[in-house]
Amino acid sequence: MLTISGLSKVYPTGTAALKNVSFTVDEPKVVTIIGPSGAGKSTLIRCINRLVEPTSGRIVLDGVDILALNRRDLRKARRRMGMIFQEYNLVERLTVMENLLSGRLGYVGFWRTYRRKFPPEDLAAAFALLKRVGLSGYQSTRADALSGGERQRVGISRALMQQPDLLLVDEPTASLDPKTSRQIMRILVELAHERGTPALVNIHDVGLAQSFADRIIGLRGGEIVFDGPPERVTADVLTAIYGEEDWSTTIRRSDDETEKPDHRRSEGEDSLVRESLA
Amino acid sequence: MAASSSAQAGDALRWQRIRTIENPWVRQGLAALAVVYLAWSLTTLEINWTRVADGLPRAVNLVLRMFPPDFSRGSLLFRGTLESVQMALAASFFGMILAVPIGICGASNLVPKPVYLAARAFIILSRTFHEIIVAIFFVKIFGFGPLAGVLTLLVASTSFISKMLAEDIENMPPGQLEAIRATGASFPQLLVYCISPQALPRYLGVSIYRLDANIRHSTVVGIVGAGGIGQVLAASFSRYDYDFSLAILLTIISLVFLGEFFSNWVRNQLR
Amino acid sequence: MTASQHAAKHPEVWRRFSPRQTLLRYTWYLGVVAVAVWSISALDVAWFFFLDAHVQALDMATRMWPPELGYFRKVVGPLIETIHIATLGTVATVLVAFPVAFLASRNTTFNAVTWFIGRFILVASRSVNTVVWGLLFVAIFGPGPMAGIWAITFRSIGFLGKLVAEAIEEIDTGVVEAIEATGASRLQVLWIGVLPQVLPVIYGTTVYRWDINIRESSVLGFVGAGGIGIVLYAAINQFLWQEVTVILIAVFGVVILSEFVSAAVRRRIT
Numbered sequence: 025m026l027t028i029s030g031l032s033k034v035y036p037t038g039t040a041a042l043k044n045v046s047f048t049v050d051e052p053k054v055v056t057i058i059g060p061s062g063a064g065k066s067t068l069i070r071c072i073n074r075l076v077e078p079t080s081g082r083i084v085l086d087g088v089d090i091l092a093l094n095r096r097d098l099r100k101a102r103r104r105m106g107m108i109f110q111e112y113n114l115v116e117r118l119t120v121m122e123n124l125l126s127g128r129l130g131y132v133g134f135w136r137t138y139r140r141k142f143p144p145e146d147l148a149a150a151f152a153l154l155k156r157v158g159l160s161g162y163q164s165t166r167a168d169a170l171s172g173g174e175r176q177r178v179g180i181s182r183a184l185m186q187q188p189d190l191l192l193v194d195e196p197t198a199s200l201d202p203k204t205s206r207q208i209m210r211i212l213v214e215l216a217h218e219r220g221t222p223a224l225v226n227i228h229d230v231g232l233a234q235s236f237a238d239r240i241i242g243l244r245g246g247e248i249v250f251d252g253p254p255e256r257v258t259a260d261v262l263t264a265i266y267g268e269e270d271w272s273t274t275i276r277r278s279d280d281e282t283e284k285p286d287h288r289r290s291e292g293e294d295s296l297v298r299e300s301l302a
Numbered sequence: 303m304a305a306s307s308s309a310q311a312g313d314a315l316r317w318q319r320i321r322t323i324e325n326p327w328v329r330q331g332l333a334a335l336a337v338v339y340l341a342w343s344l345t346t347l348e349i350n351w352t353r354v355a356d357g358l359p360r361a362v363n364l365v366l367r368m369f370p371p372d373f374s375r376g377s378l379l380f381r382g383t384l385e386s387v388q389m390a391l392a393a394s395f396f397g398m399i400l401a402v403p404i405g406i407c408g409a410s411n412l413v414p415k416p417v418y419l420a421a422r423a424f425i426i427l428s429r430t431f432h433e434i435i436v437a438i439f440f441v442k443i444f445g446f447g448p449l450a451g452v453l454t455l456l457v458a459s460t461s462f463i464s465k466m467l468a469e470d471i472e473n474m475p476p477g478q479l480e481a482i483r484a485t486g487a488s489f490p491q492l493l494v495y496c497i498s499p500q501a502l503p504r505y506l507g508v509s510i511y512r513l514d515a516n517i518r519h520s521t522v523v524g525i526v527g528a529g530g531i532g533q534v535l536a537a538s539f540s541r542y543d544y545d546f547s548l549a550i551l552l553t554i555i556s557l558v559f560l561g562e563f564f565s566n567w568v569r570n571q572l573r
Numbered sequence: 574m575t576a577s578q579h580a581a582k583h584p585e586v587w588r589r590f591s592p593r594q595t596l597l598r599y600t601w602y603l604g605v606v607a608v609a610v611w612s613i614s615a616l617d618v619a620w621f622f623f624l625d626a627h628v629q630a631l632d633m634a635t636r637m638w639p640p641e642l643g644y645f646r647k648v649v650g651p652l653i654e655t656i657h658i659a660t661l662g663t664v665a666t667v668l669v670a671f672p673v674a675f676l677a678s679r680n681t682t683f684n685a686v687t688w689f690i691g692r693f694i695l696v697a698s699r700s701v702n703t704v705v706w707g708l709l710f711v712a713i714f715g716p717g718p719m720a721g722i723w724a725i726t727f728r729s730i731g732f733l734g735k736l737v738a739e740a741i742e743e744i745d746t747g748v749v750e751a752i753e754a755t756g757a758s759r760l761q762v763l764w765i766g767v768l769p770q771v772l773p774v775i776y777g778t779t780v781y782r783w784d785i786n787i788r789e790s791s792v793l794g795f796v797g798a799g800g801i802g803i804v805l806y807a808a809i810n811q812f813l814w815q816e817v818t819v820i821l822i823a824v825f826g827v828v829i830l831s832e833f834v835s836a837a838v839r840r841r842i843t
Contacts, residue, residue, distance in 0.1 A: 339660070340661075340664075343657040343660065343661060344661075346653075346657075347654060347657055347718045347719075347799075348654075348717060348718065348799075349717060349718060349719050350715065350717060350719075353714060353715045353717070353719075354714055354719050357713050357714040357715075357719070360713050360714070361713045364709075364712060364713055384615075387612075388611075388612040388613075388615050389612075391608060391609065391612040392609060392612040392613050395605070395608075395609035395612070396609075430788075430824075430825050430828050430829070431821070431824070431825075432788050432789065432791060432792040434704060434792045434795055435792060435805070435821070438809060439633070442629070442633065443626055443629045443630055443633065444623075444626060444629075518699075518700060518702060519702065521701075521702055521705060522702040522704050522705065525704060525705075525708070525795070525796065526795070532705070535705065535708075536708065539708050539709075539712060544712075551701060551705075554700055554701065555696065555697050555700040555701070557700075558696070558699070558700035559696055559700065562696075
C-alpha cells in the first residue's frame with residue numbers, strides 16, 4: 025500500500041528534518057508515530073502528500089510514485105489521502121455540512137463547488153458520517169461555533185468523505201482535553217478499521233499511542249529508532265526515543281485491554297452517543 | 303560597603319520620568335531642530351503677510367457673504383449632486399469587481415512571486431498620484447465630463463479595495479488553506495470554498511466604505527472638469543457666488559454624513 | 574425559517590440557505606446590479622470617446638518621454654514649499670484637533686451640545702476635500718502657500734480628531750476614576766489620566782496624516798494654494814509634457830520618501 029524509501033528533508037536553513045526514513049505500511053492498520061518535538065513527525069506526514077516537498081527519497085502509494093507526479097496528477101493523488109490536522113483547520117465561516125463536503129472537492133468540478141450542488145450520494149454519505157460521529161443535526165451550524173472535540177470530529181469526517189486509501193493524521197488530540205482526546209482517538213481508530221483504511225497518526229502522548237495503535241514507529245532526530253507492536257515498547261525503547269526519564273507510569277501493561285476499541289461493533293452505532301449516555 | 307550603600311540610597315531618592323524618546327540629547331536635539339525648521343520655513347515661504355493681515359477681515363466678509371446659503375438654483379444643485387452620486391456608485395461597483403483579481407494576485411501566499419510583484423506594483427503606482435492628477439489625464443484623453451471622473455474614481459477604488467483584499471488574504475490562518483489543498487482541490491475551488499467565505503465580510507465592508515469615500519472625492523475631480531458637483535462648486539467660486547457656494551458645501555456635508563451613516567449601518571449588518 | 578429549521582423539516586435535502594434566505598440574497602444581487610446599471614446609463618457618457626482612447630493615450634505617452642532633465646532644477650524650490658505646507662499644516666492641526674477631539678468624545682465632553690459641536694466640526698472638516706478648502710482660502714488670503722497651509726489644517730482636523738476621539742473613547746476609565754478620586758481638577762484629569770493613554774495614537778496618526786498631506790499639498794497649487802501644483806498645472810496647460818513627466822517623477826520620489834519616513838517612525842512608536 026504505502027512504501028517509503030530513503031526519505032530525506034533538509035530545510036534551506038540547513039536543518040535536516042528527516043534522514044533516510046524507510047518503512048512500509050501494507051496492512052489496513054493504525055500506525056502511530058511517536059517522538060520528541062522536532063523529531064520530524066510533522067514533516068514526515070506532510071511529505072507524503074507533498075504539502076512539504078522532500079529533498080530526496082521515494083514515496084509509493086498503491087503503485088503510484090507520489091514524488092514524480094505533476095500538479096494535476098498530484099491533486100488526484102491527494103484525493104486518495106485524507107488529512108486530519110491538529111488545529112482542525114476547518115473553514116471557519118462555513119457550515120459543518122460544507123466543511124464535510126469539502127472532502128469531495130477533488131471529485132467535483134468548479135461549478136458544482138461554486139453552487140454547492142454536490143451529488144446526492146455525497147450528501148447521503150455526509151449525513152451518515154454525521155450520525156456516526158454523533159453530530160446529527162449540526163449540519164447547518166457554523167464551524168467556529170463548535171467546541172474543539174466537535175471540530176475534530178468534523179475534521180475526521182471530512183477526511184473520510186474523500187473515501188481515502190490512506191489517512192494522514194497530524195497530532196489530532198494535541199489541543200484537546202484528556203477525555204475528549206480518548207473519544208477522538210477511539211472514533212478515529214474505529215472508523216479506520218471499519219473501512220479498512222490504513223492510518224498514519226502522529227501523537228506525542230505515548231499512553232494514547234499505546235492504547236490505540238496497531239503498530240508504533242518511534243522517530244528521533246529525523247531517523248526511525250523503533251518500529252513494532254505496542255507491546256514491545258519498553259522503558260528502554262522510550263529512552264532511545266525521548267531520552268532518560270522515569271517511564272514506569274507511562275507504559276501501559278499489555279494485559280490492560282479495557283481501552284482497546286471494539287472491532288466487532290456494528291456500523292451505524294454511535295459509540296460517542298452511547299458513551300455520553302453511560 | 304558604606305560608600306556603595308550610600309550611593310544606592312542616593313539613587314533611591316532620584317526619580318526619572320519615562321519619555322517617549324529616552325536619550326536627552328536626541329530629544330532636545332529634535333526640539334531644537336523643530337524650532338529651527340519653523341523659523342526657516344516661515345521665512346522662506348513666500349507669504350504676503352500684508353495680504354494675510356487683510357485675510358481675517360476678508361474672511362469675515364466672505365463668511366457674511368456666504369450667509370444665508372442660496373438654495374434657489376435647486377435644479378442645478380440637484381443635477382450636480384445626482385451626477386456625483388452616480389459617479390461614486392459606478393466607480394464603487396466596477397472597482398469592487400476589478401479589485402478581486404488584482405487583490406488575489408497581490409497575495410503572496412496564493413500566487414507565484416512575479417505575479418505578486420506585478421499586482422503590488424500596480425497598486426502602489428495607482429495610489430501615488432493624487433486623484434486630481436489622474437483626473438486631469440483622463441480629461442485629456444476622454445474629454446470633459448463625468449466619464450473622466452468615473453474612471454478616476456475607478457482607479458482609486460480598485461487600488462484601495464485590492465490592497466485591503468490582498469492584505470486580508472495574506473493574514474488568513476494558513477491551516478485552512480492547507481486543509482483544502484490537502485483534499486486535492488484545484489486553485490479555483492480553493493478560492494471559492496475557502497478564500498471567498500473568509501474574506502467576504504471585510505471585502506464588502508471596505509467596498510461600502512469606499513462608496514462613501516468616492517462621494518467625497520467626486521467633489522474634487524469636478525474642479526478639473528471631470529463632472530459631478532465639484533464642477534458646480536468651482537464655477538460658483540470663480541463667479542463669487544459665495545452664497546451659492548455655501549449651499550453647495552452644506553449639501554456636500556450632508557451627503558457625506560448620510561453616506562457614512564448608511565455605510566456604518568451596512569457594515570454592522572455584515573458582522 | 575432559518576436554514577437549520579428547514580434542514581430539520583427536510584432531512585434528506587441539504588441547502589446552504591433556506592428558500593427565503595436565497596430569495597433575499599438574489600434580491601440584493603439584482604438590486605445592486607440595477608443600481609449600477611442605472612448609474613452608468615444615467616451618466617452623460619460619450620461612449621465613442623472609448624474608441625480612440627488608446628490612440629490618445631499612446632500619443633500622450635510618447636509626448637511625455639523622455640523627461641527633460643534640465644527641469645529638475647526648476648522643481649526643487651516648489652517641492653520644498655510643498656513639504657513646508659504639509660508640515661506646517663500638520664503641526665497646526667495637532668494644536669487644534671486635540672481640543673476638538675476632547676469635545677467630540679462622549680467621555681470627556683461637557684454636555685450633549687458640546688459633543689454635537691465637536692462631532693459636527695469633525696464631520697464638516699472631513700466632508701470637504703483639501704482642494705476645496707484650498708479654493709476657499711485662496712478666496713480669503715489670496716493665492717500662495719498661506720492658503721495651502723490653512724487648507725491642510727482644516728482638512729486634517731477631521732482626520733486626526735476622529736481617530737483621537739475614538740482612542741479617547743476607548744481608554745481605561747479606571748485610570749480616570751482613580752485620578753478624579755484624588756480631587757484633581759478637570760484639566761489635571763485630562764492631562765494625567767487621559768493624555769498619556771492616547772499619546773501613542775496621537776503620534777502615530779499625526780505622522781500618518783503628514784504623509785497623506787504631502788500628497789495633498791502637491792496638488793493644492795491647482796487652485797493657487799502654493800506648492801508644486803502651480804508648476805504642474807502651468808506645465809499641463811502649456812502642453813509641456815516632458816516637464817510634466819519630470820514633475821511627476823519628483824512628486825513620486827517625495828511621496829515614497831515620506832512614506833518611508835512615516836512607516837519608520839510609526840514602527841518605532843508602537
